[in-house]
Amino acid sequence: MNITIELLALQVFTGLALGSVFVLLGIxxxxxxxxxxxxxxxxxxxxxxxxxxxxxxxxxxxxFWLTLALVPVVVGSIGLGVERFLVRPLxxxxxxxxxLLTFGLGLVIVExxxxxxxxxxxxxxxxxxxxGATDLGFGYFPTYRLFIIGITAVIVTGLWLFIEKTSFxxxxxxxxxxxxxxxxxxxxxxxxxxxxxxxxxxxAGLAGVLSAPMRSVIPDMGTTVLVEAFVVTVVGGMxxxxxxxxxxxxxxxxxxxxxxxxxxxxxxxxxxxxALVLLVRPQGLFGKKGLMG
Amino acid sequence: xxxxxxxxxxDTQVSGRKLAGLAKSVARHRVVAVLAFLFVxxxxxxxxxxxxxxxxxxxxxxxxxxVFGYMGVLSFGHAAFxxxxxxxxxxxxxxxGIPWLPAIIIGVVAAGVIAMIMGGMAIxxxxxxxxxxxxxxxxxxxxxxxxxxxxxxxxxxxxxxxxGDINLxxxxxxxxxxxxxxxxxxxFVAIAIFFFSRILNSPFGAVLEAIRENENRAQACGYxxxxxxxxxFVISGLFCGLAGALNAxxxxxxxxxxxxxxxxxxxxxxxxxxxxxxxxGPFVGAMAFLLLEDIIxxxxxxxxxxxxxxxxxxxxxxxxxxxxSVLHWVKR
Numbered sequence: 001m002n003i004t005i006e007l008l009a010l011q012v013f014t015g016l017a018l019g020s021v022f023v024l025l026g027i028x029x030x031x032x033x034x035x036x037x038x039x040x041x042x043x044x045x046x047x048x049x050x051x052x053x054x055x056x057x058x059x060x061x062x063x064f065w066l067t068l069a070l071v072p073v074v075v076g077s078i079g080l081g082v083e084r085f086l087v088r089p090l091x092x093x094x095x096x097x098x099x100l101l102t103f104g105l106g107l108v109i110v111e112x113x114x115x116x117x118x119x120x121x122x123x124x125x126x127x128x129x130x131x132g133a134t135d136l137g138f139g140y141f142p143t144y145r146l147f148i149i150g151i152t153a154v155i156v157t158g159l160w161l162f163i164e165k166t167s168f169x170x171x172x173x174x175x176x177x178x179x180x181x182x183x184x185x186x187x188x189x190x191x192x193x194x195x196x197x198x199x200x201x202x203x204a205g206l207a208g209v210l211s212a213p214m215r216s217v218i219p220d221m222g223t224t225v226l227v228e229a230f231v232v233t234v235v236g237g238m239x240x241x242x243x244x245x246x247x248x249x250x251x252x253x254x255x256x257x258x259x260x261x262x263x264x265x266x267x268x269x270x271x272x273x274x275a276l277v278l279l280v281r282p283q284g285l286f287g288k289k290g291l292m293g
Numbered sequence: 294x295x296x297x298x299x300x301x302x303x304d305t306q307v308s309g310r311k312l313a314g315l316a317k318s319v320a321r322h323r324v325v326a327v328l329a330f331l332f333v334x335x336x337x338x339x340x341x342x343x344x345x346x347x348x349x350x351x352x353x354x355x356x357x358x359x360v361f362g363y364m365g366v367l368s369f370g371h372a373a374f375x376x377x378x379x380x381x382x383x384x385x386x387x388x389x390g391i392p393w394l395p396a397i398i399i400g401v402v403a404a405g406v407i408a409m410i411m412g413g414m415a416i417x418x419x420x421x422x423x424x425x426x427x428x429x430x431x432x433x434x435x436x437x438x439x440x441x442x443x444x445x446x447x448x449x450x451x452x453x454x455x456x457g458d459i460n461l462x463x464x465x466x467x468x469x470x471x472x473x474x475x476x477x478x479x480x481f482v483a484i485a486i487f488f489f490s491r492i493l494n495s496p497f498g499a500v501l502e503a504i505r506e507n508e509n510r511a512q513a514c515g516y517x518x519x520x521x522x523x524x525x526f527v528i529s530g531l532f533c534g535l536a537g538a539l540n541a542x543x544x545x546x547x548x549x550x551x552x553x554x555x556x557x558x559x560x561x562x563x564x565x566x567x568x569x570x571x572x573x574g575p576f577v578g579a580m581a582f583l584l585l586e587d588i589i590x591x592x593x594x595x596x597x598x599x600x601x602x603x604x605x606x607x608x609x610x611x612x613x614x615x616x617x618s619v620l621h622w623v624k625r
Binding site: 033037039086089090093095096097099100101103104105106107108110111112114115223227230231233234238264265267268271272274275278279282283 | 367418421422425430436437440561562565597601602609
């Protein structure tokens with residue numbers, strides 16, 4: 001096969017688009033872990049839920065943009081309920097219990113969607129204004145994927161501003177450092193946890209609806225995504241937002257380039273990357289030593 | 294969480310004292326008790342195939358429980374050991390025509406090797422990180438085996454693993470006879486249970502529980518925590534590999550699902566349902582899990598929904614599991 005530089009550049013863009021979805025998933029997972037020390041095993045299910053809520057809302061409103069705005073709100077609200085009524089009773093009971101709970105919750109969510117929508121895929125068409133391809137100078141690239149890269153950049157910037165520049169962001173950052181002290185200062189930390197959990201699951205839902213036109217919408221779509229999101233957080237370092245962004249894009253790029261060079265190894269490439277990172281830096285690229293202790 | 298009850302029973306209420314005494318002696322002679330139970334087990338279960346399943350998955354959950362229940366480290370990668378045990382046994386029999394006994398040994402050894410590699414990479418990541426790393430590594434094994442479809446059969450799984458007639462010289466039987474199959478598997482499980490109990494009773498077993506209770510303290514006492522964790526991971530992998538190897542003979546096929554992380558999740562669920570860190574818990578859990586599955590799937594196709602809800606209820610309200618709660622009640 002002849003691999004030209006143009007082809008490689010296009011594949012890098014494909015990797016960026018793929019990586020953008022990973023970034024959104026990884027940020028949600030990392031945010032939740034960083035504050036609540038909960039590994040959300042239902043993250044893939046929330047991602048899938050996002051796609052299905054999108055299917056439902058687009059059928060209701062017929063408007064892609066409205067759907068895009070509403071999905072994170074709906075999925076985030078479900079996340080709100082999950083944290084309040086299922087995860088919260090488990091704080092202080094050992095770090096494994098919330099993980100186990102969300103694992104069971106993931107099964108329930110997938111099965112409920114299966115009952116409502118069935119096993120088969122549901123079509124989700126690319127909105128008209130974003131279909132087609134754009135000329136990048138060295139080749140044509142699907143407009144929708146450019147849009148995903150763009151919207152991810154906007155969301156990441158927005159989250160960064162929110163966490164670094166607002167007073168609530170300050171509470172989030174200090175809550176990740178030392179929740180006890182934050183509580184002593186008179187801040188209701190459980191409310192912060194509630195909001196962060198909703199935020200993380202909402203972003204996962206957004207990732208789901210964004211990838212709906214690219215991947216097929218099936219109840220199982222979250223299963224592989226969960227593993228991919230784990231790889232991203234392991235590579236980037238648990239609880240690190242910068243880590244999630246860098247690792248997400250890196251993993252996306254590695255998968256895309258591998259599928260150009262050696263398609264049969266594409267599924268494996270991200271795990272090889274993870275194994276390499278684990279050997280050199282077990283805490284991940286941006287992880288702090290001892291955070292997981 | 295130890296399943297050896299304290300001898301202090303003076304304040305035990307008169308009612309239920311007999312039952313409590315029974316439970317205590319069961320816990321004391323745990324190997325004999327579990328074997329005696331499993332020996333008569335096929336008589337009380339609706340059909341033998343289910344009994345064989347419970348036997349195999351009980352062994353799987355028991356192996357998993359060494360790491361999760363006794364050492365307190367949650368692994369989400371144990372499907373890799375089960376699956377590789379299955380595939381190695383199957384490939385040895387199908388592609389190389391190796392007889393069943395060496396094939397089982399090959400399966401166990403292969404699972405051990407995979408556990409060495411995975412453990413070597415994952416063991417340095419602590420706490421909850423470990424669950425994610427093992428899950429990802431196991432999923433990597435899944436894709437590897439999936440890709441090697443010439444050997445593994447890819448998506449269809451590996452077919453034709455039947456051992457058929459087994460001739461031990463003094464006795465001859467067919468694995469198509471479900472009762473014979475059960476007791477054939479029972480022998481392997483019995484040997485595994487014996488060794489498992491010996492390992493737990495050894496000083497090594499005590500170090501495992503020390504790590505669970507306080508890892509830093511165990512380290513400060515001079516134990517090599519990393520190495521102990523790695524050993525436990527590998528030993529646990531050997532048991533799960535045996536379960537996988539037996540499953541290959543039981544089903545005569547190796548489905549690709551035997552490597553999927555949902556199977557690791559099943560081991561977690563069985564351990565938690567039964568009672569993690571207890572000797573009987575995994576078998577009780579496997580039994581509860583598979584019996585419920587058997588009953589509920591006859592009524593509805595949405596078994597995962599019920600499973601998820603039952604599991605959530607156990608995590609929230611009965612974290613000790615069934616057997617763990619029984620022990621708790623006895624000790625009261």
